[in-house]
Amino acid sequence: xxxxxxxxxxxxxxxxxxxxxxxxxxxxxxxxxxxxxxxxxxxxxxxxxxxxxxxxxxxxxxxxxxxxxxxxxxxxxxxxxxxxxxxxxxxxxxxxxxxxxxxxxxxxxxxxxxxxxxxxxxxxxxxxxxxxxxxxxxxxxxxxxxxxxxxxxxxxxxxxxxxxxxxxxxxxxxxxxxxxxxxxxxxxxxxxxxxxxxxxxxxxxxxxxxxxxxxxxxxxxxxxxxxxxxxxxxxxxxxxxxxxxxxxxxxxxxxxxxxxxxxxxxxxxxxxxxxxxxxxx
Numbered sequence: 001x002x003x004x005x006x007x008x009x010x011x012x013x014x015x016x017x018x019x020x021x022x023x024x025x026x027x028x029x030x031x032x033x034x035x036x037x038x039x040x041x042x043x044x045x046x047x048x049x050x051x052x053x054x055x056x057x058x059x060x061x062x063x064x065x066x067x068x069x070x071x072x073x074x075x076x077x078x079x080x081x082x083x084x085x086x087x088x089x090x091x092x093x094x095x096x097x098x099x100x101x102x103x104x105x106x107x108x109x110x111x112x113x114x115x116x117x118x119x120x121x122x123x124x125x126x127x128x129x130x131x132x133x134x135x136x137x138x139x140x141x142x143x144x145x146x147x148x149x150x151x152x153x154x155x156x157x158x159x160x161x162x163x164x165x166x167x168x169x170x171x172x173x174x175x176x177x178x179x180x181x182x183x184x185x186x187x188x189x190x191x192x193x194x195x196x197x198x199x200x201x202x203x204x205x206x207x208x209x210x211x212x213x214x215x216x217x218x219x220x221x222x223x224x225x226x227x228x229x230x231x232x233x234x235x236x237x238x239x240x241x242x243x244x245x246x247x248x249x250x251x252x253x254x255x256x257x258x259x260x261x262x263x264x265x266x267x268x269x270x271x272x273x274x275x276x277x278x279x280x281x
Contacts, residue, residue, distance in 0.1 A: 012157075024058070024268070067193070068191065072212050075217070075272055076192070078196020083104075083158060084162075088252065090247060091250075092231060109155050112151070161255075164220050170219060171268075175192070178190070182276060221265060225241070
């Protein structure tokens with residue numbers, strides 16, 4: 001399969017089949033597919049399992065390609081996708097992400113509860129008063145109530161966003177292209193990280209495991225300008241964003257775009273190639 005066919009195949013797979021990577025089940029299926037794709041070019045893959053605290057029931061997974069402990073540079077991105085939210089996405093502001101998610105959960109939960117109250121008053125109560133316990137109307141109403149509370153539980157956890165091409169499938173595709181097109185280099189490693197939309201937990205884990213320079217990609221495929229920023233020692237962020245005063249962000253319109261910025265994608269690949277050559281000298 002030539003590179004153009006690979007790009008088309010990956011675009012369909014990760015923009016359509018695995019477009020949401022929000023639950024543990026969806027992320028597991030995605031990781032199986034991603035590792036299989038990477039192994040067409042590299043056999044040195046490793047899945048790193050970790051928890052945020054010892055007694056946590058939730059386990060997270062990073063996928064590493066190459067030896068991150070011996071590499072001089074690691075190119076990384078997160079693979080999980082965000083929950084639906086109302087406002088713009090602000091880079092480097094985890095608290096803003098939490099508020100953004102909470103705001104939509106509160107609004108949608110309130111509306112859902114009001115709908116449930118109306119159904120109870122005008123439909124459920126008359127049925128319970130006028131029909132026998134084993135009538136189909138009574139049983140149907142009970143089933144409806146169970147379904148109602150099932151979806152209420154889903155709403156309170158946040159709905160997965162359906163618009164994930166920019167954040168962050170674009171960065172994922174860029175790393176896949178780099179892995180497929182560049183020769184194996186012991187000085188260079190790659191990392192696909194978990195919990196990027198939650199609290200950057202996967203990135204924190206990577207920084208604990210390696211002393212290499214890290215170039216972290218985030219939402220590089222938008223129509224906004226590309227920026228290479230340094231926020232910590234040996235950590236560089238490669239993002240496409242609108243700069244407003246001292247802040248970097250993407251609007252809802254930017255995030256919902258269904259078109260990749262090819263210029264940004266090509267520029268990112270050029271940066272990865274250049275940095276890889278520099279560390280190999």
